[in-house]
Amino acid sequence: MRYTSTMVMSILPEILLLILGIILLVIEPFWKGDKRRNAGKLTAAGLFVIMALSIYFGRPNESTMDEVVFGGMIRFDWLAFFFKMMFVFSAAVTALFMMDHEILGKRGESYIMLLAATLGMNLMAASADLVMLFLAIETASIPLYVLAGFTVADKKSTESGIKYLLFGAMTTAVMLYGFSLLFGFAGTTNLYALADQVVTGQLPLGVALGLFLLIVVGLGFKVAIVPFHFWAPDVYTGSPTPVVGFLSTASKAAGFAVLARLFIIGFEGNLFPLSDLAYSWASILAVLAAITMTLGNLVALKQTNMKRLLAYSSIAHSGYAMIGLVALTELGMTSLVFYLLAYILTNLAAFGTAIAFERVTGSTEIKDYAGLSRRSPGLAIIMLVAFLSLAGMPPFGGFVAKIFVFAAAVQVNMIWLAVIGILNSIIGLYYYLNVLKVIYLYRMEGEDEESHPIPLTRPYALGLVVLSVGILLVGTLIAPWFGFSNEAALNLFKF
Amino acid sequence: MIPLSWYLILSAALFSIGLFGVMARRNAIAILLGIELMFNAVNINLVAFWRYLDPTIMNGQVFAIIVFAVAAAEVAVGLALVISVYRNRKTVVVDDLDLLKW
Numbered sequence: 050m051r052y053t054s055t056m057v058m059s060i061l062p063e064i065l066l067l068i069l070g071i072i073l074l075v076i077e078p079f080w081k082g083d084k085r086r087n088a089g090k091l092t093a094a095g096l097f098v099i100m101a102l103s104i105y106f107g108r109p110n111e112s113t114m115d116e117v118v119f120g121g122m123i124r125f126d127w128l129a130f131f132f133k134m135m136f137v138f139s140a141a142v143t144a145l146f147m148m149d150h151e152i153l154g155k156r157g158e159s160y161i162m163l164l165a166a167t168l169g170m171n172l173m174a175a176s177a178d179l180v181m182l183f184l185a186i187e188t189a190s191i192p193l194y195v196l197a198g199f200t201v202a203d204k205k206s207t208e209s210g211i212k213y214l215l216f217g218a219m220t221t222a223v224m225l226y227g228f229s230l231l232f233g234f235a236g237t238t239n240l241y242a243l244a245d246q247v248v249t250g251q252l253p254l255g256v257a258l259g260l261f262l263l264i265v266v267g268l269g270f271k272v273a274i275v276p277f278h279f280w281a282p283d284v285y286t287g288s289p290t291p292v293v294g295f296l297s298t299a300s301k302a303a304g305f306a307v308l309a310r311l312f313i314i315g316f317e318g319n320l321f322p323l324s325d326l327a328y329s330w331a332s333i334l335a336v337l338a339a340i341t342m343t344l345g346n347l348v349a350l351k352q353t354n355m356k357r358l359l360a361y362s363s364i365a366h367s368g369y370a371m372i373g374l375v376a377l378t379e380l381g382m383t384s385l386v387f388y389l390l391a392y393i394l395t396n397l398a399a400f401g402t403a404i405a406f407e408r409v410t411g412s413t414e415i416k417d418y419a420g421l422s423r424r425s426p427g428l429a430i431i432m433l434v435a436f437l438s439l440a441g442m443p444p445f446g447g448f449v450a451k452i453f454v455f456a457a458a459v460q461v462n463m464i465w466l467a468v469i470g471i472l473n474s475i476i477g478l479y480y481y482l483n484v485l486k487v488i489y490l491y492r493m494e495g496e497d498e499e500s501h502p503i504p505l506t507r508p509y510a511l512g513l514v515v516l517s518v519g520i521l522l523v524g525t526l527i528a529p530w531f532g533f534s535n536e537a538a539l540n541l542f543k544f
Numbered sequence: 545m546i547p548l549s550w551y552l553i554l555s556a557a558l559f560s561i562g563l564f565g566v567m568a569r570r571n572a573i574a575i576l577l578g579i580e581l582m583f584n585a586v587n588i589n590l591v592a593f594w595r596y597l598d599p600t601i602m603n604g605q606v607f608a609i610i611v612f613a614v615a616a617a618e619v620a621v622g623l624a625l626v627i628s629v630y631r632n633r634k635t636v637v638v639d640d641l642d643l644l645k646w
Contacts, residue, residue, distance in 0.1 A: 180607045187614045194621050201628045208633075208641045211625045215575055215638070218618050219566050222582035225611065226559055229586045233552075233593035238603045283644040 059118045059125035061107035062099055062133050063171050069095040070164040077157030085155045089148030089508065092160040096141035096167075100134055114540065121239045123175040124310075127536040131386060132174035132306045139299040139393050140167040145512035146291040146404050152200045153289055159199060162192035163295065170303035177314075179228045179238040182307065186267070189303060190217050193296060197288040209287025216280040217270060224267025227260050231315075234260070243315045247326070254325055261316060261330045268311070271304030272367045275341040285360035290407055293356060294400030297363045298393040305389055309374055309382060313541045318377045327377060335375040339469045342368030346476040355403050355413045358480065359396070362439060365477060366392055369454055372466055376457040382538035384453035387531060391438070391446030391523050398435035398516035402428055405509045415484055420493030425503035429488050431513045438520050440481040441474050446523035453531075551592035559585035572629070572636045576622045583615040 057064070069092070077088050113125045123129070140163055153159040169188030176182040194217060198210015232238050234256065235246035247257060269277035285293045313319050318327045345365030352358040370392065373385030405428055406421070407413055422429040438445035451474060458467040493501065505513070523530050558581055565578025587608045594604025630636050 180603065180610060183607075184610055184614065187618065191617055191621055194625065198625045198628060201631070204632045205643050207625065207628045208643055211572060211622075211629050211638075211641065212644070214618075214622050214625055215566075215572065215579075218576070218579045218622065219563075219582070221618075222562070222579050222586065225586045226582065226589070229555075229589035229593070229607075232604060232607065233589060233597070236597050238607065287644050 053116075053118075055113050055116055055125060056118055058107050059109075059113070059123060059175070062103045062137060063168050065099040065102060066096075066137075066164050066168045066171070069099065070161055070168075073157060073160055073164070077160075080157075085157075086148055088157045088160055089144055089154055092163065093141050093144040093148070093508070096137055096144060096164075100137045100141065103130075103137070104134065121241070122178045122181040123172065124177045124540075125175070126540040127533070128306070128310065128386075128538070128540040129171075129175035131533055131537040132302060132389075133171045135302055135390060135393055136167050136170045136174070136299045139295060139302075139397055140164070142397050142401070142512045142516060143291055143295040143299075145508040146294060146401055148508045149408060149506045150289060150291055150404070151408075153196075153291060156199075159196065162196050162199075166190075166192040166196070166295070167299070170299055173303045174306040174310075176307075177240045177310070179232060179240070179243075182240075182311070183225060183228060186221065186271070186307070189300065190221070190271075193292075193300060196292040197284055197296070199292065200289055203287075205287035206289060209284045213280055213284045213288075220267045220270035220277060224264050227263030227267075230263070231260050240311060240315045244317065247315065247317055254329070257316065257326050258329055258333075261312070261333075264311070265308075265334075268304050268308050269337075272301050272308065272371075273364050274337050274367050274371060275344050275364070276337075278341070278345075278364050278367075281364055282357050282360040285363075286354060286356045286413075290356065290400060290404045290413075293359075294397050294404065297359070297400065298396050301363070301367060302389045302393055305370060305374070305385065309385065309541060312374075313377070313382070319542050323377065331375045331377050334371060335463060335466055338368045338371035338375060339466060340368075341365065341371065342470060342473040346473050346480075350476065350480050352480075353415055355406075355415050355418070355484075358415065358484070359399055359403065362477065362481075363396060365473065366396070366439075368473070369451060369470060372454045372458050372463075372470055375466070376461045376463065378457060378461055379535070379538050379542045380453070380460055381457035382541055383531065383534045384450070384457045386534035386537045388450040388454050390530060390534065391450035391520070394516050394519040394523060395435055395438040395445070395447050398431060398513060398520060399439060401509065401513050401516060402432045402435060405505055405513070406503060408506075408509075409503045415487055418484065418487050419491035420496075420498045421488040421503070423498035424493070424501055425505065427505060427510075428503055428513075431517050432488060433485060434517045434520055436481045436485055438524070440478045442478075444521065444524045446520045449524055449527050548592060548596045551588060555585040555588040555592070558582075558588065570637050570639050572626050572638055573623075575638065576619055576626075580615060580619065583611060587611055 109125050147153045166189050172185035176185050194214040197213045198207045200206040235243045273281040342365050345361045349361035370388045373381045438447035441447045441451040455467040562578045562581030590604045590608040
């Protein structure tokens with residue numbers, strides 16, 4: 050294997066993440082007392098710098114698209130790059146949210162875990178080989194298990210940590226069994242070489258579908274689609290809230306990046322007309338998407354806990370995003386990437402407000418949000434933006450994203466799926482507006498909101514403002530984001 | 545030479561036993577053991593396929609080595625979490641971990 054400069058460029062964000070992690074490990078022990086918050090500042094600033102450096106120096110171009118890097122282990126294309134930037138961005142915002150957390154913020158290890166998970170996710174988006182893919186998935190998962198159970202004194206956190214690990218390890222083992230059989234039947238571990246094996250009809254349809262089902266267990270767990278969603282509400286409720294924000298956005302997007310590359314490349318999703326295999330697995334996923342949306346939204350209706358509500362809402366959002374994947378078209382893939390971008394910004398903002406509220410009041414119950422508009426008008430307005438965007442209201446990002454996803458479904462004649470999606474958006478609107486009703490129309494007990502203000506610390510304010518501006522930008526200046534998503538989608542559909 | 549299918553049957557059996565263990569056992573450590581069995585079934589598959597397909601291509605072996613390295617890391621984290629749960633709750637039976645329920 051000969052050294053090329055593409056090798057460094059293709060893993061530039063990961064190299065920088067590793068360097069940042071090492072710097073943090075070395076410096077952090079010297080910070081005592083109040084200075085401990087510096088670790089969070091360093092991580093957040095470092096991640097934003099990594100993003101800037103990668104965008105400036107490490108962009109893929111036409112010549113690197115098809116180049117095989119590291120013996121075909123990873124790809125250096127727009128799909129990988131766009132997802133990487135999303136992960137690094139959400140890690141940076143999560144670092145800001147972690148800074149003022151009672152326990153996470155004072156421990157350097159939590160930031161190291163965050164960086165390690167981000168590194169794994171970056172590789173998940175880029176990997177083009179089953180070996181690399183497995184390693185990347187585990188690199189992303191194991192630090193997240195630790196983070197979920199990080200507050201060891203808290204019974205709920207440790208419980209959610211062990212539940213997450215047991216579910217995660219089991220589903221990973223099933224997926225890995227699928228990988229091993231896939232390797233055996235196709236004789237290769239490279240996704241792009243795998244495609245040739247499957248396309249030439251080496252594998253009978255039943256066997257290929259069986260392998261697909263085994264693999265979808267592991268990835269379905271990552272993106273929390275029904276029936277692999279059981280862990281999500283428990284883990285989201287118990288884990289430290291900043292971790293949940295990261296878990297429900299970046300980790301989910303990483304799962305979708307893998308789903309898209311693995312199935313569209315490896316299981317002939319990009320052929321036209323569709324083969325039987327592609328048609329079958331897309332139909333299975335379409336049905337799962339419909340069930341996921343409906344179940345997530347219906348159960349969310351009766352939740353009284355904010356984190357649990359957001360957990361079910363994020364399950365429902367996996368369903369919407371899945372519509373983009375099962376369309377198996379360029380528009381579908383574009384809409385998936387766009388949806389994930391809008392979803393990451395929106396959900397991080399929703400969790401950010403929950404984190405800020407929980408830090409002061411110690412509560413995650415929705416009824417305690419009463420009078421928030423008077424206690425902290427700023428927080429209430431960001432919550433309004435985030436929840437309306439989750440519900441899919443213009444002019445916020447969530448609206449445009451939903452339109453594209455449904456358009457993709459209609460374009461390939463999956464009208465039933467689009468109809469279910471739209472009905473679900475209406476159900477979703479109800480419970481999102483319900484929360485806003487509590488915030489804006491209800492008063493606190495005793496009606497003395499002025500004496501119970503909710504101060505926002507600077508990192509929270511910064512993170513929330515960045516996210517709200519992002520939501521508005523994605524929702525109004527659509528063209529550039531759509532363009533980037535389209536570049537990413539083309540990597541899977543153009544040869 | 546023993547036919548490839550024997551290895552595959554062995555690994556399928558091992559995988560099923562592991563999966564059954566995960567589903568049926570109530571003790572967190574026993575569940576982790578079940579997961580280990582599933583990982584080992586994968587390893588048998590990988591090494592058998594490597595040997596029978598084309599031993600000059602090392603993908604299968606490399607994959608197997610990575611699988612058990614990662615499995616070890618996963619179990620290390622798993623046991624650490626089990627200990628922290630035990631300190632809090634004085635139990636490692638997953639049925640008793642029911643603070644988080646809808």
